[in-house]
Amino acid sequence: MTPALGVLPAVLAQVEIRKRTGQGCVQENGFCPDWIANNLDKYVSPLLEHIYLTFVSVAIGFVIAFALAILAHRHRWTTGPIIAITAAAFTIPSIAAFLLLLPITGFGSTTAIIALVVYTLLILFRNLITGLRNVPAETVDAARGMGLTDRQILWQVELPLAVPEILAGIRIAVTTTVGLATLAFFAGAGGLGEQIYSENAGTGGIEFKSNVVVAGGLAVLLAAVSDLIFLSLQRLLTGWQRASAP
Amino acid sequence: MNSTDTAQAEGKSTSAERPGRSTAAPLEFRHVNKVYPGATEPAIEDLSLEVGAGEICVLVGPSGCGKTTAMRLVNRMIDLTSGDILLDGESIMTGDPVRLRREIGYVIQQIGLFPHRTIAQNVATVPKLLGWNRDRIRARTTELLELVGLAEMADRYPGQLSGGQRQRIGVARGLAADPPLMLMDEPFGAIDPITRERLQNQFLRLQADLRKTIVFVTHDIDEAIKMGDRIAVLRKGGRLAQYATPAELLMNPADDFVEDFVGADRALKRLALLRVRDFDLWSTPTVRPGDPTAAAREQAERSDLHHALLLDDHGRPQGWLSERDLRADAVPEIPDTVAVVIDRDSTLRDALAQLLEDGAQYGPVVDSEGRVLGALSVELISRFLASGDTTAEAPTDRAEAAAP
Numbered sequence: 263m264t265p266a267l268g269v270l271p272a273v274l275a276q277v278e279i280r281k282r283t284g285q286g287c288v289q290e291n292g293f294c295p296d297w298i299a300n301n302l303d304k305y306v307s308p309l310l311e312h313i314y315l316t317f318v319s320v321a322i323g324f325v326i327a328f329a330l331a332i333l334a335h336r337h338r339w340t341t342g343p344i345i346a347i348t349a350a351a352f353t354i355p356s357i358a359a360f361l362l363l364l365p366i367t368g369f370g371s372t373t374a375i376i377a378l379v380v381y382t383l384l385i386l387f388r389n390l391i392t393g394l395r396n397v398p399a400e401t402v403d404a405a406r407g408m409g410l411t412d413r414q415i416l417w418q419v420e421l422p423l424a425v426p427e428i429l430a431g432i433r434i435a436v437t438t439t440v441g442l443a444t445l446a447f448f449a450g451a452g453g454l455g456e457q458i459y460s461e462n463a464g465t466g467g468i469e470f471k472s473n474v475v476v477a478g479g480l481a482v483l484l485a486a487v488s489d490l491i492f493l494s495l496q497r498l499l500t501g502w503q504r505a506s507a508p
Numbered sequence: 509m510n511s512t513d514t515a516q517a518e519g520k521s522t523s524a525e526r527p528g529r530s531t532a533a534p535l536e537f538r539h540v541n542k543v544y545p546g547a548t549e550p551a552i553e554d555l556s557l558e559v560g561a562g563e564i565c566v567l568v569g570p571s572g573c574g575k576t577t578a579m580r581l582v583n584r585m586i587d588l589t590s591g592d593i594l595l596d597g598e599s600i601m602t603g604d605p606v607r608l609r610r611e612i613g614y615v616i617q618q619i620g621l622f623p624h625r626t627i628a629q630n631v632a633t634v635p636k637l638l639g640w641n642r643d644r645i646r647a648r649t650t651e652l653l654e655l656v657g658l659a660e661m662a663d664r665y666p667g668q669l670s671g672g673q674r675q676r677i678g679v680a681r682g683l684a685a686d687p688p689l690m691l692m693d694e695p696f697g698a699i700d701p702i703t704r705e706r707l708q709n710q711f712l713r714l715q716a717d718l719r720k721t722i723v724f725v726t727h728d729i730d731e732a733i734k735m736g737d738r739i740a741v742l743r744k745g746g747r748l749a750q751y752a753t754p755a756e757l758l759m760n761p762a763d764d765f766v767e768d769f770v771g772a773d774r775a776l777k778r779l780a781l782l783r784v785r786d787f788d789l790w791s792t793p794t795v796r797p798g799d800p801t802a803a804a805r806e807q808a809e810r811s812d813l814h815h816a817l818l819l820d821d822h823g824r825p826q827g828w829l830s831e832r833d834l835r836a837d838a839v840p841e842i843p844d845t846v847a848v849v850i851d852r853d854s855t856l857r858d859a860l861a862q863l864l865e866d867g868a869q870y871g872p873v874v875d876s877e878g879r880v881l882g883a884l885s886v887e888l889i890s891r892f893l894a895s896g897d898t899t900a901e902a903p904t905d906r907a908e909a910a911a912p
Contacts (some may be wrong), residue, residue, distance in 0.1 A: 404620025407585055407691075408634050408681075409610035422624045502624045506667020 291470045298472050304457070309480050311371075311452040315443045316488070319375050320435050323382030330383070331390035332416070341391060348384040356381070356442050360449040374443070374451030381442055382435040389431025393424025426503065429496040433489050440485040454481045532561040532721045533596035533688035535582065540591035542577055542746065551577045552746030555591070559738070561688075562719035566736035568726055570769070574746030575725045579691050582723060583612045595689060610634055613682035613690035613720070617697040619674050621666035627677055628653070628662040634685040652680040655714065672703040679711065683718070693725045708734060729770055733758070733777055741766050755781055775893050779857035784850055784873055787892070789882030792817050792872065795829065799839045808834070813883050817872055818842060825849055825872040825880055849874055850884055860889055 287294040330348075334341040354362075359377040367373040397420045405419045421428075444455035457477040459468050468474060497504075536559070542552035551574045559565040567575040580586040582593055584605040593600045600608055621630050628649045635645045653659040656676040658669075666674055675696065682690055696704045696711075712735065715722070726732055732739045733754040741749040741757070743765055750762035758778045761767035770777065793807035793816045808816045808829075818826040818839065827845035848871035850859045863871055863886055870885035 398618075398620070398623075400616060400618035400620035401622060402620075403585075403618075404614065404616055405622070405633075407583060407609055407614035407616070407620075409606050409608075409637055410633075411606050414637075419622060423622075500624075502665045502667070505665045506623060 291472075293471045293475060298476055302476070305454070305476055305480060308452055308454050308457050308477070309484070312440070312443055312454045312481065312484060315371065315374055315378060315446050315451060315453055316436060316439045316484070319378035319439050319443070320382055320386075320432065322375065323379045323435060324386055324432065326379065327383050327386035327390055330387050331394060334387075334391050335394050335416075335420075344387060345384070348380075348387055351380045352384045354380075356445050357448055360445065364449060369450035371446070371449075371451040373449040374446035374453075377449065378439050378442055378446070382439060385435045385438065386431050389427045389434075390424065393427030393431075394420050396427065397423045425499050426496065429492055429499070433492045433496075436488045436492065437485045440481055440488065444481055454478075454484075531686050531688055532719055534561045534594075535559040535565075535689060535721055535723065536594040537578070538592045538594065540578070540581060540593060541589045542574070542581060542586065543589045549745055550589075552581070552588075555742075555746060555748055557740055557748060557751050559721055559723065561721050563737040564715065564722040564724055564735055566724045566726060566732040566739045567742060568729060568732040568736075568739055568769075569742035569749075570744070571727060573742040573744050575727075575742050576693055578742070578746060579693055579723050579725045582689070582691055583609045583614060585609075610637055610685065611687055611689075613685075613687040613692075615678050615682040615690065615692045615695045617694040619678040621674055621677060621681070623666050626663050626665060627658070627669070630666065630677060631681045631684050633681060638685055648684060652683060655683075656680045656710075671699055672707060675699060675707055676710075679714075683720075688721060690720050690722045692722060694727070695724070696731070697726070697728075711735075730777070730780075733780065741769060776857060778893070779860060779889070780855050782856045783852070784854055784856060784859050784884055785852040785881075787856065787884065787888070789873055789884055790870070790888065792880070792883045794819050794880055795839045797839050797841045801834045801836060801839055804829070804839060805834050813870065813885075817846075817880060817883075819880065820844075822878070823880075824878050825874070846872060848872075851876075852881060856889060856892075859884055860886070 287297070330340075330344050334344055356377065359380070360373060363373045363376055367376060401419060401423070402415060405415045410418065443451075443453050444458060446453045447456035447459065454477045458474055537555050537557050540552055540555040541550055543550045555578060557565070567578055569575050577586055581588045582595070582600065584600060588601075595608075595612075621627075622633070625633075631649045631652055632645045635648055640648070649662070650659065653662055656679060658673055658676055658680070661669060661673065661677070666677070669677065679692075679695065682692070696707050699707065708731065724732075724735055726735070736754055738751060738753055739757050740751045743749045749769075750757060750766045752760075752762075755778065757766070758770060758774045758781070761770055761774070767774070790812035792813045793804060793811050795804045795807075795816050796819055804816045808814055816829045816834065816839075818829050820826045825846040827842045829839065829842065833840055833842060848862050848866045848868050850862060850871050850873045852873050852875050854862075859871075859873075863869070863884070869887070870883045873881045873884050875881055
């Protein structure tokens, strides 16, 4: 149900039972519950930064993808070029994207958000356009024949019927962005990635298993919880679909 | 069955509540042409026809003849190339197409109900677009759902309904704003034959009360004959081959194309347009057990059939008396031998089928109370077919007799 949960075993693999206790735990970079309990507050603001990066990026990405989808829906020929461009952007390695943008937009969350937005576009656009195209032609024909304007058809018929695909796209985009945002600290935007990789964060960096487990675990948890939220929203908005199921 | 009865009752009360409302408008095609961009041949060529207010005009023809195109020109789903279409005397080309469409009921084969809206919300679509207030919309929705016998489905979603039920909702939605004109594109096309027959009958009963002007598209000549007050047969390229009443179309096809299209069995189809009650039946004397045979013999001699019909205690046909039966002094009791009893309201076609099925040459015709009115014979029917007698068929009768 939640793809993000699939990463959990890998995170848990960091937990080595034998190094859990004792004075040498922290020195040996082991998994130390005592240390975690004492240092948990250090993760609060990176987590909030991570949430901010994720949702702002997906929100901006959605607005842009939505506008592109409406354009492609009205003018079908634009679909190919839009997919080509967003797909090309999607293939740029994320770290390269952060570093490429640095000279232009500087060090900070703006750079990170721009890159993250670009990565959401392909997913969101494809799902939006698929959702709109899957609306049965006869439903649209009936709507037009009864005197709905193009705008009314879009907002009252096509978009509501595309909601399942649109929300599916948002779920994938959120999960992907939570993962990619762990690299946002390269652009100086903080987030949980900084705790995981950086020695400067004061949590011991990537060598320290306790740190990796907590920071990584929080990222997984964030992805899972967000996914559940959007899944519930999807259920809420598409009650007609379940009612219609035989 | 139950629901259709309800529908009929509701339909009557509806028109009784609002007497004298004039909600049908005449429609006229004037030299209409439609050439699709890039096409060399026109889809519709010089189409002119008039549909009287309250009439069902069926557009029929082989696939690709432009019948759907012709229908869609009326609410400007497709724009005409030249010519004009007048609705209630006014050109459809003046004014906003969106406003025009809201004044015209629209029912298509695939129905196109909104799957994310309840049945009541679907029916309320056009009234909502027209800005009716909530109470009026609710009252109208309830009225229409009762009219089509689906009031209990108001809060369901289209996905929860059967094909036939969805089709009825499609019709209710088309009628919602009480439009003066309805466009119906193969509305019963995608439905099994039994349900289809029922829906057609139900619709004809509705129409008998509502009296809308209707443009009805079908590729099925039998449906055209059943539903149409007038039938426009189109041939490829959207040219009008013939525009006539069903009886006229069957009697005098304009050319080989129409003759071919109405089919080799057009004589039989004519039988479907006539009721037994419109027919001059053979007289037949009726007797009861114990009656004197002398009088019966004499009556039988003078009747068309030369046979007396024995009735049982309830006045129902019991059997035909032979010469030998009448040799006795009093009419004897004979075993029940009449298998075919023809209802006066059935079509000649059904009556003939009944006779043929039983291998009978003739059968007694009864009214709704079971009283014997006379006898109908295969000979009478074939004589009618040979004579080419065009007994006009009244649309109201057709709607009434459509009762299952």
